[in-house]
Amino acid sequence: MRISEQKLFNNKAEGIGILLFLVLAVLPLVLGIIYALLYSLGVIGLVSDGFTFAYWQRALSDAEFWLSIGYTFYIALATIGLTIILSLFLSLYFRKELRHGLPGFAIYVPLAFPAIVVAFLFFQLLSQSGLFARIAFQLRLIADSSVFPELVNDPFGIGIIGAHTFMATPFFTLYFMNLYRQANLKEFRQVAESLGASAFEQLRRIVVPVLLKRAFPTLTLYTIFVMGSYEIPLILGRQTPQMMSVLVIRKLRRFSLSTIPEAYITAIVFIAIIIALLTVLFKSKNFSYDLDR
Amino acid sequence: MISTGRARTFWVKVLIITLLFPVAYLLMLSLATQWIFPSVLPASLTLDRWSTLLGASNLFGSLLLSLGIALSVATISTFAGFFSSKHLAYHPQRSLWIRLSYFPFVLSPVIYAAVLYFYFIKLDLAGSFVGVILGQLLIAYPYSVILFSGFWSERIQQIEKLTQTLGGSRWQIYRRVLLPMAQGLLLVCFFQTFLISWFEYGLTTIIGVGKVQTLTLKVFQYINEANFYNAALASSLLVLPPIILLFFNRKYLFRQRW
Amino acid sequence: MKTFLKYLLIYIFLISCSSSSKQQDELTDLDWEQITQRAKGQTVNMMMWQGDPNVNSYMQNYVAPAVQKQYGVDLKIASGQGNTIVSILMSELEAGKSESELDLVWINGETFYQLREIDALYGPFVSKLPNSKYLDLDNPFIKYDFQQPINGYEVPWGNVQFAMIYDSARVQDPPQNRQQLTEYVKAHPGSFTIPNDFTGMTFLKSLLIDFAGPSTLDGEFDKETYQQYSTQLWEYLNRIKPYFWKEGKTFPSSVSAMHQLFVNGEIKLTMSNNDAEVDNKMLEGLFPETARAYLLQPGTIQNSHYVGIPVKSTHKASAMVVSNFLISLKAQYRKARPDVWGDGTVLAREKLPDNWQSKFNDIPRQRYAPSQDSLQKYALRELAPKYMSRLYEDFRTEVIQQ
Known part of the structure; x- marks a missing residue:
């Protein structure tokens, strides 16, 4: 292997550096895809009977599989949409307050939360016997816990979206505040104002478009991240539909061993979606400035 | 409604409470004895749970384990990423490498672990401390590469060449020139990769075969047995270190990290 | 890059073909004395459902310290239900691994069935355990696990009713x-x-x-x-x-x-x-x-629940020692107490020494559970x-x- 690689690299240090990268970042992905593919085709596996497309046929004709893909996109897009609205609002209206003092500290606090703790927290707060339901009960807003609206393990993924939004909003609020400064939006607004643009127009025509355009790559990456999240939908989700990551693990660990190939098919499809999204993202102009000097 | 000064102060307060309340709630739950529907406040508080933690409890072991794994992952990925990214950044294929490094980094860790589990068994790494570190490195290292890729500018390259002409060895260049120049970024990277590892659950449970019981696994186990008080205690242990870090320096916490 | 890929494929091919080294199983020839000797200082990685604080506390605060003290065995517990256990052991077999990560598993029913299907369980070993002489193996609810005879491949541990x-x-x-x-x-x-x-x-x-x-x-x-x-x-x-x-x-x-x-x-x-x-x-x-x-x-x-030993476990001796402890009079008695776990015993009362018979009979009968007769x-x-x-x-x- 070294002989063939040496032509690629100028010196040993470069060789080691790049080889390290190939081994840790590229090789595992390739190996993972190959393994999942072979398993899904029945080539390997303790209970497989040899090469077959049967698992693919079965997986692709399963309504749950398609529902899961749709649900994954729905959760990710709803989260990111809500996050954009909230964090634009916070970063634009509370820009001054959030820069220092207690608010400036508090906005960072959710960044110190791992997903599993956020999921646990939301469950504790929002379930029908959770803290909010108790407050509603004490205030005599509800007579019985079952009257409290379903906010976790609910059909619309409210709990999941809420938990993700709680994690993402502070991050993007801070991010937009940084971009606002970097893009000299203050000066642009002053110019616009002197030309007679109202405050609302300044926001609508200049500030928001510039922020969103600049933040587009990061927003897309975050969307992908939400799509692959596991702990939050595991704890706050329903038995059906399930997000793809939860579905993969469930099918992998099901009592009937025959669904394992389907788990790998779901994994392959997920990876393919991610690769497709990233490829599109890399083509966008907003992204390339970061890559090419 | 927000324009008037007083309303504005009010909303800022609401925001602060929303953001800080979760920490207070977790601490309260970890101290509660009996806190069931419909009580809004716990019946009484106890320090028992926290004090057993100081003894040789399982949770304390998990805390040390998480710490050990996170420190290893952070150290290795920061330095390996720094070293690799230099060569990748100066390589003619630079943009290809950087693009590739995004894939493992944004891919769902749990799905990544699921398709790689076979190889970890093959390499005798499944269920081991080292295996979990390697598994988490597969996410943290590409992150580190991405983070450092912006550092390697032409200016840095020129300084490096200059030092070389002045007779500096490769080691001296790293020690005297490159590492000091990147100090701030190295610290950011260290803390971010530390947190990637500290917060990781899905990959750790698969690659670790449930045997490598980090704090996140403990939280999940307690949730599973509906032992919410202990889950809150373990959660507090997860959340408090980063919050303390927040007091020291905010920029360490604010980076794209998922 | 092409060469690289070629090597990669060869590598994958090689590792998927490498067969496991057959481990000679010489435990069958050892007597119990020798088995406990061998168990000393070994670690047992046990995987079990950990969904109940009482069960966890019994294992962590009673069984683990006891086997450490009596036999020098280090019992480590990992969380995982039957389906996870099957999935882990199956992946290990698929990868041709010669040493399992798990040494003892808490199983019954379909988990036992599937593990037997893929030959993932070690056995028969139950009769090797000295305490097995107390087991109530005439009881069909213990002898058969979901209609399947246990045949010495798993040790009965507890018996319960829905x-x-x-x-x-x-x-x-x-x-x-x-x-x-x-x-x-x-x-x-x-x-x-x-x-x-x-x-x-x-x-x-x-x-x-x-x-x-x-x-x-x-x-x-x-x-x-x-x-x-x-x-x-x-x-x-x-x-x-x-x-x-x-x-x-x-x-x-x-x-x-x-x-x-x-x-x-x-x-x-x-x-x-x-x-x-x-x-x-x-x-x-x-x-x-x-x-x-x-x-x-x-x-x-x-139904009953059982513990089994994965066929590729490298600590079978200590896993047997722990299994034997789990069906000891003391451990079964403690487990049956409602203030500990309240798990029904798998021992046959009539086989026990007299003083233990009365001890088991005197267990503070569950107050609000259905009576033994109606069960x-x-x-x-x-x-x-x-x-x-x-x-x-x-x-x-x-x-x-x-």
């Missing part, structure tokens, strides 16, 4: 059978549900037996019989589902989650695979003092494992997803 639990302060007349359950949920909508885990499936099994009639479902899994009666079961459930908790649109993922709903007053009935759980949950302070357990008509499932009277045998996995699959597709 029971319903209600809060007598809030429910006057809990439903005693299927017909009453229908009326009950209609009268008290939102107060009942079924956990989507093994406890829930055990409940469904008893309903299935109720539909099919006694002993219709005994023996091997029969697809047609299953189809016939499960269709009735799903029809029945879908008919009353709108009156379930959250209108039957979702189900709790585990029985501990269901207990939590019960405690918080969201639902009024819960259930347990363990007839004595009502007592230990009450002693623990989780359930209200007014909680009571009872059996459904025409009966509920009684035996209404005990149903487990069905073949395939029924369980089919119920799991079909409950999801026929009920949850409808």
Whole structure:
């Protein structure tokens, strides 16, 4: 292997550096895809009977599989949409307050939360016997816990979206505040104002478009991240539909061993979606400035 | 409604409470004895749970384990990423490498672990401390590469060449020139990769075969047995270190990290 | 790059072909003395369901320190249910691994069946354990695990029976059978549900037996019989589902989650695979003092749970020592106490030394659990494992997803 690689690299240090990268970042992905593919085709596996497309046929004709893909996109897009609205609002209206003092500290606090703790927290707060339901009960807003609206393990993924939004909003609020400064939006607004643009127009025509355009790559990456999240939908989700990551693990660990190939098919499809999204993202102009000097 | 000064102060307060309340709630739950529907406040508080933690409890072991794994992952990925990214950044294929490094980094860790589990068994790494570190490195290292890729500018390259002409060895260049120049970024990277590892659950449970019981696994186990008080205690242990870090320096916490 | 890929493919090919080195199993020739000698200083990695604080505390605070002290064995416990255990051991076999990560697993029913199917269990070894002489192996509820003879491949550990639990302060007349359950949920909508885990499936099994009639479902899994009666079961459930908790649109993922709903007053009935759980949950302070357990008509499932040793375990000696300890008089007695765990013993009373017989008889009888006599009277045998996995699959597709 070294002989063939040496032509690629100028010196040993470069060789080691790049080889390290190939081994840790590229090789595992390739190996993972190959393994999942072979398993899904029945080539390997303790209970497989040899090469077959049967698992693919079965997986692709399963309504749950398609529902899961749709649900994954729905959760990710709803989260990111809500996050954009909230964090634009916070970063634009509370820009001054959030820069220092207690608010400036508090906005960072959710960044110190791992997903599993956020999921646990939301469950504790929002379930029908959770803290909010108790407050509603004490205030005599509800007579019985079952009257409290379903906010976790609910059909619309409210709990999941809420938990993700709680994690993402502070991050993007801070991010937009940084971009606002970097893009000299203050000066642009002053110019616009002197030309007679109202405050609302300044926001609508200049500030928001510039922020969103600049933040587009990061927003897309975050969307992908939400799509692959596991702990939050595991704890706050329903038995059906399930997000793809939860579905993969469930099918992998099901009592009937025959669904394992389907788990790998779901994994392959997920990876393919991610690769497709990233490829599109890399083509966008907003992204390339970061890559090419 | 927000324009008037007083309303504005009010909303800022609401925001602060929303953001800080979760920490207070977790601490309260970890101290509660009996806190069931419909009580809004716990019946009484106890320090028992926290004090057993100081003894040789399982949770304390998990805390040390998480710490050990996170420190290893952070150290290795920061330095390996720094070293690799230099060569990748100066390589003619630079943009290809950087693009590739995004894939493992944004891919769902749990799905990544699921398709790689076979190889970890093959390499005798499944269920081991080292295996979990390697598994988490597969996410943290590409992150580190991405983070450092912006550092390697032409200016840095020129300084490096200059030092070389002045007779500096490769080691001296790293020690005297490159590492000091990147100090701030190295610290950011260290803390971010530390947190990637500290917060990781899905990959750790698969690659670790449930045997490598980090704090996140403990939280999940307690949730599973509906032992919410202990889950809150373990959660507090997860959340408090980063919050303390927040007091020291905010920029360490604010980076794209998922 | 091409060369690189070529090497890669060769590498993958090589590792997928490499076969495991056959480990010589010489334990069969050793006597118990030698086995305990060998066990000293070994670690046992045990994987078990950790969904109950009492169970965890018994293992962590009693069994682990005891085996450490008596045999120098370091017992480490990892969390994982039957399906996870199967998945882990199967992946290890697929990878041709010669040393398993697990040394002892808590299993029964379909997990045992599947592990036997893929030859993942070590055995027969039960008769090697000195304490096995006390085991109640004449009892069909212990000797057969889901209709399958254990044949020395797993050690009986506990024996329990499914029971319903209600809060007598809030429910006057809990439903005693299927017909009453229908009326009950209609009268008290939102107060009942079924956990989507093994406890829930055990409940469904008893309903299935109720539909099919006694002993219709005994023996091997029969697809047609299953189809016939499960269709009735799903029809029945879908008919009353709108009156379930959250209108039957979702189900709790585990029985501990269901207990939590019960405690918080969201639902009024819960259930347990363990007839004595009502007592230990009450002693623990989780359930209200007014909680009571009872059996459904025409009966509920009684079954046993076991521990097994993976065939590729490298610490079989110490795993056997731990298994032997688990069925020791002391450990079984302690486990049976409702303030510890309340798990029924698998030892035959008549085989025990006199002083132990009286000790077991004097266990503070569970106060609110069904009586021992009624348990035996209404005990149903487990069905073949395939029924369980089919119920799991079909409950999801026929009920949850409808």
